[in-house]
Amino acid sequence: MFEDVPLIDTHAHVMYSDPDADDSRQRGLDAAYVEAADVLGIDILVVSCPMVRKPTTPEIFRHANSLVIDAMQKWPGRIWLTTYINPGWTREAIAEIQRTAELEDMVAIKLLWDYNCSDPVCFPVIEKAIELDKIIIIHQAHHTNMLFNRRHFDVDAADVVAVANRYPEAKIIADHIGGGGDWEWTIKTLAEAPNVLQEISGSNFDENIVDMQLQYLGADRMVFACDCSMSSSMGKFRALQAGTEDKKKIAGGNFLRLCGRL
Amino acid sequence: MIVDCNAYIGHYAFRRLHYNTGDGILQLMDRAGIDRACVSSAGAIMYRNSQAGNEELLEEIEPHRDRLIPFAVLNPTYAAWERDITWCKSVLGAKGLRLYPSYHMYKLSDFCCSEMIEAATELGMMISIPVRAEDSRQRHWLVQAPDVPLNDIAALVAGHPNARFIVLEGLGFRGSDLVRKADELPHNYWIEMSRPDPLFDKELQFVKDALGAERLVFGTGICFKYPEPALLRMKVLQATEDEKADIYAGNMLRLLGE
Numbered sequence: 001m002f003e004d005v006p007l008i009d010t011h012a013h014v015m016y017s018d019p020d021a022d023d024s025r026q027r028g029l030d031a032a033y034v035e036a037a038d039v040l041g042i043d044i045l046v047v048s049c050p051m052v053r054k055p056t057t058p059e060i061f062r063h064a065n066s067l068v069i070d071a072m073q074k075w076p077g078r079i080w081l082t083t084y085i086n087p088g089w090t091r092e093a094i095a096e097i098q099r100t101a102e103l104e105d106m107v108a109i110k111l112l113w114d115y116n117c118s119d120p121v122c123f124p125v126i127e128k129a130i131e132l133d134k135i136i137i138i139h140q141a142h143h144t145n146m147l148f149n150r151r152h153f154d155v156d157a158a159d160v161v162a163v164a165n166r167y168p169e170a171k172i173i174a175d176h177i178g179g180g181g182d183w184e185w186t187i188k189t190l191a192e193a194p195n196v197l198q199e200i201s202g203s204n205f206d207e208n209i210v211d212m213q214l215q216y217l218g219a220d221r222m223v224f225a226c227d228c229s230m231s232s233s234m235g236k237f238r239a240l241q242a243g244t245e246d247k248k249k250i251a252g253g254n255f256l257r258l259c260g261r262l
Numbered sequence: 263m264i265v266d267c268n269a270y271i272g273h274y275a276f277r278r279l280h281y282n283t284g285d286g287i288l289q290l291m292d293r294a295g296i297d298r299a300c301v302s303s304a305g306a307i308m309y310r311n312s313q314a315g316n317e318e319l320l321e322e323i324e325p326h327r328d329r330l331i332p333f334a335v336l337n338p339t340y341a342a343w344e345r346d347i348t349w350c351k352s353v354l355g356a357k358g359l360r361l362y363p364s365y366h367m368y369k370l371s372d373f374c375c376s377e378m379i380e381a382a383t384e385l386g387m388m389i390s391i392p393v394r395a396e397d398s399r400q401r402h403w404l405v406q407a408p409d410v411p412l413n414d415i416a417a418l419v420a421g422h423p424n425a426r427f428i429v430l431e432g433l434g435f436r437g438s439d440l441v442r443k444a445d446e447l448p449h450n451y452w453i454e455m456s457r458p459d460p461l462f463d464k465e466l467q468f469v470k471d472a473l474g475a476e477r478l479v480f481g482t483g484i485c486f487k488y489p490e491p492a493l494l495r496m497k498v499l500q501a502t503e504d505e506k507a508d509i510y511a512g513n514m515l516r517l518l519g520e
Contacts (some may be wrong), residue, residue, distance in 0.1 A: 038462035039498050071407070124467040143399050180399030184277070202396050203457075205491045207290075208280055209486065231498060235491025 001251060002244075006043035008252040009233075011137070011175060011201045011225035011252055012079075014071050016064055017050045034075055036230045045251070046225075047071060048082035048137070050112040058092035065100055071103060082108040082137055087115055087122040094128050101132050107259050108135035108173075118162040135171045135258050138163070141181035142189075147251050156181070157189035164193035171195065171258045176227050178202025178236065183209050191216040197254060199225035205236040219246035220222050223255050263511040266291070266429045266489075268454050268481030269299035271322050272315060275308040276402040281485040284322035284330060285375035286517050292328070294482070296488035297511075298329050300390075302360045304486070306335035307395050309476075312366075313346040320354050324359040330361070331518065333358045333390060337366040338378040347378070351385045356386035357518055359430070364407035365395065370418045379418075383425040388517055390428040391415055396486065412438035418450045426517060428479060433458055444473055452513060456492040460499040467500060474504035477516045496497075 001007045005132055014030045017023030027052040037045055049064035056064075065083055072079045083100040085093035098115045109129045111117045117126075129136045142156040160174045174190055175181050179202035186204045190196050198217060200210050219242060240247070255262035269291075273284050281290040282304065291299055301323060312335045323330040335351035336359055338341050347481025350356040358383050363370055370391075379389055394409045401407065412432055416439035419427050434460065435441045440451065456476050458465035472476055480496065484488040494504060496506060 032462050032464070038463060059469065100365075141399070144403055145401050147399050182398060182400045204400075205397070205488045207486060207488050208278075209488075228462055229495045231459050232491045236488050236492040238494065239488035239490040 001041050002248050005248045005256075006088070006252045006254050007041055008044045008046060008224060009037060009042045009226045010046045010173065010199050010223045010255050011227040012037075012045040012047045013051065013228060014047055014049050014067050016049050016067065019063055019081075030071055033228070034078070040230060042197045042226070043078075044080060045078060045108060046080045046082055046255070047204040048084045050110050050139075052084075055088070056086040056114055058086075058089050058096070061081070061093075062096055065096065068102075072103070075079065080105040080107050081192065082110045083099040083259060084110040087111065087125045090121070090124050093125050097125065097128050097132070097134075098107040101134065106134070109139050109241060111136065111138045113155050116159050118166075122163075123166075126163065126170060130167060130170050132170075133260065135173060136163075137173045137175065137176045140186070141176070142185045143181040157186040159191040160196055161189060164196045165207050168195055172197070173223060174198040176202035176225070177207075177213055178204035178209060178229070178232065179227065184212065187212050187216045194221075197221045197223055197258070199223045200236060200250070201227035201229060201233045203223035203229040203232050205232045205239070210236050210240045212250075214242055214246070219249045220223055220254060222250045224251050264296045264298075264480060265511040265514040266296045266299040266482050266484065267428055267479045267514050268392075268456060269484050270302050270304040270486055272303040272305040272318055274304040274486070276405070277396070279304060284324075284326050287327060288329060288484055290484050290489060294484075294493060296482070296484075297360055298331060298334065299484070300331045300333050300357065300514075301334040302335050305364050307362050310414050312337050313349075316346070316354055316356070327355070332356045333360050334361075334387075335360045335362065336378065337368075338372070338374040339364075339366060339368050343378060344381065346425055347381055347385065347387075351387060356387060356456055358382070360390045360392060360430075361510065362392065362395065363410060365405075370410070370414045373393045375418075376421070379422050379425050386519075388426040388428060390430050391418075392430040393432045409450070412440050415451070416440045416443065416447060420447050423448040425450060428454055428517075430454045430481060431457055431483065433465070436465060441469060441472050446470075448478070452479045452517065453494060454478050454479050455509065456481045456483045456487065458495075460495050466495055470499065470501060470505075475501055475508050476513060478509045479517070480510045
């Protein structure tokens with residue numbers, strides 16, 4: 001899309017399968033993801049594997065990260081790692097962050113909904129990410145439909161802001177503005193935390209969703225992502241009424257800056 | 263040519279819409295390269311008296327009838343819908359209805375709905391059913407309006423073989439009777455394509471391959487949604503140029519009798 005800046009999907013996934021299970025369908029979906037990225041001109045996929053059986057034990061999150069590492073070997077240079085851990089297993093989670101951080105292309109850690117990110121149980125892994133200068137990517141959504149999925153409802157932008165205020169030196173990305181929920185509420189809440197960026201992924205492409213993000217957060221605090229919603233996310237990136245320089249920042253420039261690779 | 267079968271103007275009760283006037287939606291259509299659009303009133307979704315929304319729609323589209331094709335929103339449980347549907351056909355020039363059973367508190371299987379579908383079909387109007395007005399995960403705290411089940415629509419189309427239906431804003435077709443039992447159902451329904459993705463899970467590709475390109479119609483959901491994702495889906499969909507031309511416009515123009 002841009003000659004001097006790669007297009008980076010900062011929220012991509014490989015599919016989980018148990019170690020002894022037939023994983024052909026999951027690996028087929030992984031290939032379909034890369035194929036979709038090829039079609040859309042996405043250069044780099046920042047991949048995690050957090051959609052696993054809950055509660056997530058250390059064995060499970062270590063295996064999940066190994067699946068991403070396998071994909072890194074299958075598509076070399078194309079895939080960067082977001083290490084997923086369950087912060088409830090403090091020692092094991094920190095050890096896993098340390099283990100995976102030895103990989104050159106491990107760039108972030110992922111906090112899903114195993115615990116609310118503002119829960120003190122998460123602080124040691126957040127501090128480890130800060131120590132290693134890694135990005136912290138936090139699932140969030142402000143669902144107004146309590147019937148939809150209680151777990152998703154448990155973490156929203158206010159929790160992300162609480163973490164950001166406690167750790168102003170942290171590099172934080174809040175997940176998917178289009179991942180469901182009241183996106184106007186989310187954007188207005190995140191605007192108060194200058195060390196939080198937000199990515200644009202998700203199936204929701206309501207008119208104005210990314211333009212309001214731009215208005216409140218600014219181009220320096222937005223990053224491109226798909227989270228499996230491929231043409232929805234690329235479509236709203238194309239729809240965004242921003243100049244070329246701002247789009248380059250969102251496409252990849254901001255993420256490279258966070259990684260120290262710009 | 264591009265004909266958008268899924269467009270709206272007016273005010274929505276729970277979120278500010280931009281480009282939501284007759285002039286405004288033309289701006290958005292021009293940006294996206296859309297030639298014509300089937301529009302209905304966003305206000306009529308929540309008005310108790312939906313007909314007031316249809317009257318507002320008339321004011322907005324009147325100068326732009328060459329590009330904006332009116333669809334009417336009516337509630338079969340509300341007073342005088344029989345009179346209103348006649349006005350919608352003769353004065354508004356509505357080519358079809360849009361039904362909101364979840365917002366208007368009836369079921370597609372209710373007798374009143376059946377009566378209104380038969381009346382619309384008598385008048386030569388098609389029936390479009392938005393599966394949702396917006397993502398339920400962001401619903402207003404006062405509203406409980408679940409998505410319309412695709413299998414309820416499948417039962418409806420089976421019960422009205424002479425009517426013509428367009429399913430708007432649908433997703434999850436793979437497991438639905440609209441696809442699984444397509445051979446048993448009359449070929450009287452078309453699928454609007456703004457939500458299923460042709461990439462990764464490839465649902466749009468699956469629907470196109472299962473039903474045929476002649477059963478898909480192009481739609482965006484403007485001005486509730488950005489038009490660009492639907493355009494991108496069409497670009498990457500694996501189909502011949504003739505098939506794409508049918509989806510973009512040909513199928514809808516035939517439904518409109520043009």
